[in-house]
Amino acid sequence: MTATLFAEQTLNGLQFGVMLFLMAAGLTLIFGIMDVINLAHGSLYMAGAFVGGTVTARTGSFLLGVVAGAAAGALIALLLELTVIRRLYRRDHLDQVLATYALILTFNEGVKVIWGPAPIFLAAPEMLSGTVEILPGVPYPAYRLAVICAGVAAALFLGWLIGRTRTGMLIRAGTTHRETVQALGVDVGVLFALVFAIGGALAGLAGVMAGPVLAVQVGMGEQILILAFVVIVVGGLGSVKGAMAGALLVGLADTWARAFLPVLLRGLLPPSSADQVAANLGSVAVYLLMAVVLAVRPQGLFPRHA
């Protein structure tokens, strides 16, 4: 185990964390602020990837694809809020889970009707398809560095929006003191629709940004949704800062476990069983992390209502 390999794996973990953050940020806003469990968040992610991929293929511009993917996420989220989610605010979580699970099935079938059952193509733009030598002898994919930049930019934007603007202030107030905000003449319905659209735009952005790294296929949203829920539980519900911390921790835990457990265990066990044990331990590393955080801080690392 060399220092460069350790540094490279750490960067891998951070990059994976940033990708998870893009997905988790929207989810934590909706789950934490509006108290809605939206399982269909993964469908917005999938929609972003499919629309982004199609627009990129038609126009030849990845940037347009990114914009279209985020826009599609926002638009579909807005439609969902107006037609379905709005009716679920005052109902319990089980109803929300049922309704949004039905949405997942509907979206998956819908995508199959439009795009067919086979995965579609989405590649990084030419200028980001190479590698950059970040350390001597360690080429790193340029596109992954771009994902880190996009994730950090999204985090800064959200931090500014929620923490520094009047809209953000109203969003925060709308959660904790809903009646007071309404009494002050603010339309909470519009406010919540806005939050939902922002969450959708982030999910769409995450989907299209993930496209060049991951398969763009029906069902892609559910895979990442589970990890995104782990992230927001670790980070603390509703907190953008918590989502960032949770995402980076989950990304690092996952990557470090996969990278270093086999090496460590090979010193203790014969190679074939070391590989097997490492695989089994590595696959639960993320959930172990969540269990430890919940045991020590049941509200997550950065609880909103602390």
Add this chain to the structure above:
Amino acid sequence: MTIARRRLLGTAAALPVAGLAAPAIAQSGPLKIGMITTLSGPGAALGNDIRDGFNLVVKNAGGRLGGVPVEVVVADDALRPENGRAIAERMVRRERIGVLTGIVFSNVMLAAAPVILPSATYVSANAGPSQLAGEQCNANYFNVAWQNDNLHEAVGQYVTQKGLQKAFLVAPNYPAGRDALTGFKRFFKGEVVSETYTRLDQLDYAAELAAIRSAAPDAVYIFLPGGLGINFIKQYAAAGLRARTPLFGPGFSFDQDVLPAVGDDALGCFNSSQWALDLPLPANRQFVDTFEAEYRRLPSLYASQGYDAALLIGSAIAATRGRVGDRAAFAAALKRADFQSVRGSFKFGNNNHPIQTIYMREVVKDGQGRVVNRTIATAFEAHQDAYAAQCKLPA
């Protein structure tokens, strides 16, 4: 094989009385063929291709197989063994369908087989679990595709032939993943530097890719079905590893269901298959041309398997003049494999699994700029699976 054929012919010849006595299929409508396959969820593209390949044969023959009008009854198992079993019960017991095909995944196959095989004949167009090739082989179960290990064995053989010494292996941590690497190692004579098992829902392979770069093997072998493979191949290329270490896999990760989604990142990768787009055989040319004309896309190996399953079933329907209810005669006709397979020479071993050639293919761009496979070598000729000896069926 000649002896086997004669014996089977003998059995078949002794049976016409029984055949007539058995309730002939009520000829009130077309002969029904049951297709249980995966048409929703992540495996949908596979079942879609098997169905389309099968239906193409029926359509090209004007709605007939072996000269008999047929109706293909299609049902989606959604990759759930319990669904596959329930559909099988409905088709075999209620609709009294005598011939079934189409199951994609081995776990569904193993759940449905005990329901199907006591009273109907099954022709597998994909799933080839070792159980049904070995001790649990069955006179009424035929596999026209491959036994699960075959394509992995072929790459192990080819990598050894090429003199590549150090191999790095990656597969998901589940039974089929471990079986795949066992198949590879059965014929690979070099050193396995790492056997890495990943999560079945893994998205990011950066950690494994860094480990591969640091281990500097001569070959990387992956068995990562569907989206897992797409993730890995894209990330392998982006990490700049494609130019350093050749990437090998079974045909499943490098065929027309995934290549359009991976694009240039797959170029230069090597994979094994019992079939290839460019095999210069008249039967294959006809298959590829009519498939493309009908569905406006290139066929995958799954489509070729569905197509061959229909041809095989058609040959047995013709030989028995549609009396699929006479199961011994129908099975004997199937075992003769009297059809023009799109992959060339094909015959069944004692366990009703193929004895066939397995090719190596390289991913290239064709004249129209499409990413496709080109056949570059033959890994095995007349290759039989490792479980045939455990099967008690006569040769």
